[in-house]
Amino acid sequence: AQKVTQAQTEISVVEKEDVTLDCVYETRDTTYYLFWYKQPPSGELVFLIRRNSFDEQNEISGRYSWNFQKSTSSFNFTITASQVVDSAVYFCALSEGPYSNSGYALNFGKGTSLLVTP
Amino acid sequence: DVKVTQSSRYLVKRTGEKVFLECVQDMDHENMFWYRQDPGLGLRLIYFSYDVKMKEKGDIPEGYSVSREKKERFSLILESASTNQTSMYLCASKTVFEQFFGPGTRLTVL
Numbered sequence: 001a002q003k004v005t006q007a008q009t010e011i012s013v014v015e016k017e018d019v020t021l022d023c024v025y026e027t028r029d030t031t032y033y034l035f036w037y038k039q040p041p042s043g044e045l046v047f048l049i050r051r052n053s054f055d056e057q058n059e060i061s062g063r064y065s066w067n068f069q070k071s072t073s074s075f076n077f078t079i080t081a082s083q084v085v086d087s088a089v090y091f092c093a094l095s096e097g098p099y100s101n102s103g104y105a106l107n108f109g110k111g112t113s114l115l116v117t118p
Numbered sequence: 119d120v121k122v123t124q125s126s127r128y129l130v131k132r133t134g135e136k137v138f139l140e141c142v143q144d145m146d147h148e149n150m151f152w153y154r155q156d157p158g159l160g161l162r163l164i165y166f167s168y169d170v171k172m173k174e175k176g177d178i179p180e181g182y183s184v185s186r187e188k189k190e191r192f193s194l195i196l197e198s199a200s201t202n203q204t205s206m207y208l209c210a211s212k213t214v215f216e217q218f219f220g221p222g223t224r225l226t227v228l
Contacts, residue, residue, distance in 0.1 A: 045219040110160040
């Protein structure tokens with residue numbers, strides 16, 4: 001069975017601080033996909049990134065960066081120089097590969113609520 | 119532009135009513151999903167569908183059923199709504215690697 005753990009329920013930072021959101025996963029599959037989604041107060045889920053299990057390269061997109069480490073089963077998300085608009089709930093999710101019978105359904109963590117104050 | 123729409127943003131129903139939540143995608147995707155979101159629990163999978171008339175149970179299917187008569191439409195049915203089904207319901211469809219979510223329906227069962 002697969003599982004995603006986001007141990008941080010809530011984080012509060014002051015604008016311009018860097019913040020890292022942790023994600024630890026469990027799966028028996030050798031092929032799987034990891035995701036991060038953002039859910040702002042409006043409620044809509046916004047896709048941020050997908051990473052497949054064969055690609056351990058870290059990724060940077062503007063102020064966002066992701067650190068994928070298979071050795072520790074972690075896929076952490078860092079926001080550099082946080083802004084008030086980053087305030088949202090962030091979800092990490094895992095999808096099994098093509099040989100599972102899950103239809104690529106996402107298994108979500110419980111989310112981390114990030115509050116960035118001015 | 120990718121689009122997943124859900125029939126209502128807010129819905130209020132009474133206990134025992136039959137409730138239909140509709141989801142439509144315009145991307146010709148085969149796989150569609152229904153999740154519910156509750157505070158502190160994240161999103162949990164209710165049902166998914168591989169194709170027309172195909173359906174599979176997710177993690178929490180009890181009290182729900184689904185219908186997929188056309189590829190673009192995936193309906194979630196609450197046969198007899200109960201107060202513990204008060205929640206945010208999110209529909210999604212997917213390409214090979216990415217899921218696109220609708221705006222969600224916040225259902226309140228009184």
